[in-house]
Structure formats: C-alpha cells, structure tokens
Amino acid sequence: MTVPGPLESEIRRMIAATGPMPVSRYMELCLAHPQYGYYVSRDPLGASGDFITAPEISQMFGELIGLWMTAVWRLMGSPAEFRVIELGPGRGTLMADALRAAGAVPAFVAAAPSIHLVEISPALRARQAQTLAHLPQPPVWHDTLVEVPPGPAIIVANEFFDALPIHQAVKRPDGWHERMVHVAADGALAYTLGPDPIAHFERLLPPHLRDAQNDELFEWRTDHVAMDIGRRVGRANSAALVIDYGHLRSDTGDTLQAAARHAYTDPLLAPGLADLTAHVDFQALANAASAMGAEVHGPVTQGEWLRRLGIVERAQALKAHATGAQRHDIDAALDRLTGAGRTTMGELFKVIAFADPRLGPLPGFER
Numbered sequence: 001m002t003v004p005g006p007l008e009s010e011i012r013r014m015i016a017a018t019g020p021m022p023v024s025r026y027m028e029l030c031l032a033h034p035q036y037g038y039y040v041s042r043d044p045l046g047a048s049g050d051f052i053t054a055p056e057i058s059q060m061f062g063e064l065i066g067l068w069m070t071a072v073w074r075l076m077g078s079p080a081e082f083r084v085i086e087l088g089p090g091r092g093t094l095m096a097d098a099l100r101a102a103g104a105v106p107a108f109v110a111a112a113p114s115i116h117l118v119e120i121s122p123a124l125r126a127r128q129a130q131t132l133a134h135l136p137q138p139p140v141w142h143d144t145l146v147e148v149p150p151g152p153a154i155i156v157a158n159e160f161f162d163a164l165p166i167h168q169a170v171k172r173p174d175g176w177h178e179r180m181v182h183v184a185a186d187g188a189l190a191y192t193l194g195p196d197p198i199a200h201f202e203r204l205l206p207p208h209l210r211d212a213q214n215d216e217l218f219e220w221r222t223d224h225v226a227m228d229i230g231r232r233v234g235r236a237n238s239a240a241l242v243i244d245y246g247h248l249r250s251d252t253g254d255t256l257q258a259a260a261r262h263a264y265t266d267p268l269l270a271p272g273l274a275d276l277t278a279h280v281d282f283q284a285l286a287n288a289a290s291a292m293g294a295e296v297h298g299p300v301t302q303g304e305w306l307r308r309l310g311i312v313e314r315a316q317a318l319k320a321h322a323t324g325a326q327r328h329d330i331d332a333a334l335d336r337l338t339g340a341g342r343t344t345m346g347e348l349f350k351v352i353a354f355a356d357p358r359l360g361p362l363p364g365f366e367r
Contacts, residue, residue, distance in 0.1 A: 007036035007272035012183060020180035020192055023256065027165040027267075027276050032120060036272045039121040039163075053159050054243070054302075054345060055094035058333035060318070062097025064309045065241065068363050069098060069154050070105040072239050075359045078107065079237065082152040085116045087145065087225075088160035090124065092117075092131030098156070099135070115139045116148045145228050155229060155240035161285065162244050162277040166219045166256065169198060171212045176201040179217070181268065189268040206250045206283070216252040219278060226288035230354055234293030239355035239362065245348045246280030248299060255279035282350055294354035297365035303338035303346025305364045311338060 004012065011029060015021060031038050054061040069084065076082070086095050095115060102108050115132065117139045119125050125141055132139055142148055145155070168179035175197025184190035202210050209218065229240045246255075258267040260274040267276055286296045298305075315334045319327045338346040353362050361367070 005036070005270060005272060007033055008189070008270070010036065011181075011189070011271055015181070015183055020182035020194070022167060022194075023179050023181060023191075024165040024167045026181045026271070027256070027278075030267075030271045030274075030276050031163060031165070033272060038272050038275055039124065053090055054337055054349075055090065055097060055158065057336055058330070059097045060311055060314050060333065061306070061337060062094040063101035063314065064306060064311055065094065065156060065158075066098030066101030067104075068241065068309060069156075070102050070108045071363045072154055072355075072359070073105075073108050073111070075362070076152060076237050076239070076356075078111070079152045080111055082111055082154065082238075083114075083116055083148060084112045085118065085145070085148055085153050085155045087118045087155065087157040088163070089117045089119055089128055090158075092128035092139075094156070094158055095128075095139075096131050113137055116142060118142050118145055118148070145225065145232065150232075150236070152236060153232065153238045155233065155238070157229075157240065158243045160244065161221070161225070161242065161280045162246065163275070164221050164225060166221050166278045168217055168219050168254070168256070169201060171214050171216045171218075172197070173214060176218070189271075191268075209250065209252060212252055217254045218252050219255060220281070220284065223284070223288035226285050227292050230289030230292030230294040233354050233356055234289075234295075235356060237356050237358070239353060239359060240289075240294075241351070241353050242285065243302060243349060243351050244280040245345070246282055246350060248282050248350065250281050250283045280350075282352055286352060286354075289354040293357075295357040295359070297353040297355065297362045299350040299352035300365065301347050302349035302351055303340065303344075305351040306338050306346075308364045308366070 007029065011026065029037065032040060034040060073082065089095055099109065114137050115135065117128060119128065119141055120143055128139065169176040170179055170193055177193040177197055180192050180194055181189055182192045205218065232238060233240050255278045256267050256276065258265045258274040258276050265274050282299045290296050311334065315330050319330050322330060336344050340347045353365060355362060
C-alpha cells in the first residue's frame with residue numbers, strides 16, 4: 001500500500017476515533033478541508049489541471065451570459081443599483097467575458113460597480129483577482145451567498161452545485177441505510193453502510209421512488225444553498241441562473257465521481273488530490289428554490305439554451321474574421337458546448353433559472 005497523503009491520514013484518524021463517516025462528510029473534507037482540501041490548495045482548471053469548464057472552452061459562453069444578464073436587468077426595470085454575484089467563479093473567465101459583452105450596455109455596468117464572488121479557495125481567489133484586475137473596482141469576495149449585502153441582484157452559478165457534498169443511502173430489507181466510508185480489513189478506504197436504517201426516510205423520497213428495490217442507491221444534497229437563492233430572488237426583483245450537469249427528475253443511482261488530470265479515478269483514492277463531483281438533481285433544486293417563493297424557469301438543456309440565445313450566430317460572426325485554424329477551433333467549441341454526444345456538454349448539462357415572479361419569462365426559457 002502506498003503511503004497515505006496528509007488528508008487521507010487525517011481522515012483515517014477521524015475514522016479511528018469516531019467510526020465510519022458519511023459520504024457527505026468525506027466529500028466535504030476532500031474538497032474543502034481548510035489545509036488539505038482540493039479546492040483550498042490548488043487551481044484545478046484548464047489543460048494543466050484536472051478538468052475544463054465551459055467558460056474555458058470558448059468566450060462565447062460567457063459573452064452570451066453577459067447579454068442574458070443585461071436583458072434580465074431590463075426586465076428588472078433597469079435598477080440604478082444592483083449586484084452581480086457569481087457562485088464558484090473558477091478562474092474568473094466567465095465573469096470577464098460576461099462583463100465585456102455587457103459593456104455594450106453602459107448603464108448596466110454603471111449600476112453594478114462591484115462584482116461579488118462567492119469563493120472559498122485562496123488559490124482561485126488569487127487567480128480571479130488577476131483575471132478581473134482590469135475592472136474599475138476589485139471584486140468583493142464572500143464565503144457564502146448570505147454574506148452578500150441584500151438588494152436586487154443577478155446571480156450566476158456555473159458548475160457550482162455539482163461540487164456540493166452529497167449524502168447517499170442504500171435500500172436494504174429493513175429500510176434505507178446511509179452510505180459511509182470506513183477502513184476495510186485490507187487497510188484501504190472503502191464504502192460501508194450505517195448499522196441502523198434512517199428513520200422515516202421513505203417519507204422524504206419523491207413518491208415515484210418509494211417502491212425502490214433492495215440495493216438501489218439514492219443521493220441528495222442539503223437544500224440550504226438552493227433555498228438561500230430562492231429566498232434571495234423570490235421577492236427582491238432579482239434572478240439567478242444555474243448551469244450544471246445532472247438529471248431533470250429525481251432518481252436512484254450512484255453518480256459520485258472523481259477526476260484527476262482529465263481522467264476519471266476512484267473517489268476513495270488519494271483524498272484531496274482529485275476533484276469530487278456528483279450529478280445535480282434539478283427537480284430537487286427547483287423544489288427548494290420555489291418553496292422560498294422563486295419562479296422556476298426551465299430546466300432546458302445547455303445546447304438548446306445557448307442556441308436560443310444566439311450562439312450559432314455568434315460563432316458565425318467570430319469566424320468571419322478568423323484564420324482557418326481559428327475557424328476550426330470555433331466550430332469545435334460550438335460542438336462541445338451544444339452537441340448531444342457523450343463527449344459534449346449540450347445534453348448532459350442543464351440550465352435553470354429562478355426569479356422574482358414579477359419579472360415574467362426570462363431569455364432562453366420561452367415556452
């Protein structure tokens with residue numbers, strides 16, 4: 001067996017002291033441990049990192065979000081002051097591209113002099129500061145959304161929810177047992193189940209899952225972030241845009257995965273050295289936000305949403321002044337963002353929005 005890294009050693013000590021830990025706690029430690037967490041200690045994005053996100057694929061993605069924000073701002077009545085907030089801003093690429101496109105509406109830019117970024121990673125905060133150094137005022141960083149001052153706002157969250165810790169439970173003859181991480185007999189980290197079933201768990205399941213078969217697995221996230229968004233936008237002349245990969249309807253299945261160097265790996269190997277994510281349950285997300293008074297728009301697939309906003313036309317405009325190699329890259333980026341294949345994002349990724357009901361239909365979600 002290889003020598004465990006510092007976070008794995010810490011996890012093993014915790015398990016030795018208190019017993020197996022829930023998958024949610026394991027995922028939280030892997031991603032956000034204050035010293036050894038994956039997001040705390042590195043910049044994971046880009047070709048030299050572990051994965052790539054849509055803003056890094058093409059400027060078109062962020063530009064269309066910027067134009068979407070200006071249109072939503074007009075639906076809000078063009079307030080003279082509001083806040084632009086991004087959850088999990090990565091390297092700041094999306095926001096840089098969005099604000100460049102939004103510059104076509106100077107009053108929009110003037111109404112949001114400071115950009116608010118919700119980011120826990122010191123490494124990524126430093127990278128965001130570099131990317132957005134050209135702004136008239138530096139961004140304001142927060143650890144959570146609730147720290148952002150109140151008032152009208154447009155919130156953007158691209159590939160944010162997939163990295164929030166998930167709970168997992170497995171159906172057994174006597175009920176649903178929480179999935180845990182322990183140290184197996186061979187000394188390796190492994191999955192196990194809590195000894196006692198979760199009380200009244202069936203009552204919390206969507207009705208269509210209450211007849212699940214033995215050994216089926218159900219995942220869920222706590223609703224507090226989605227509820228914070230719903231509460232923030234529901235009656236405050238505000239809107240939120242969420243883009244992530246996942247399923248439209250709550251369902252069973254294990255979607256926890258780890259990525260390192262652009263390849264999948266075992267989530268229990270090398271804690272803190274790989275990115276852990278799980279699919280987003282858009283049905284649960286919508287239910288949580290709407291319970292706080294927000295109007296739900298969508299979800300629709302990312303490919304359909306981007307096409308409705310004009311990404312094909314934007315690609316053609318870029319190609320008109322591009323070299324042959326650049327035109328090839330633009331076509332490849334368009335396919336990756338909107339295509340329906342297994343290696344593209346157009347179908348797997350979904351787009352959903354939450355807003356003050358008074359705003360009416362939002363761009364890209366027209367029925």
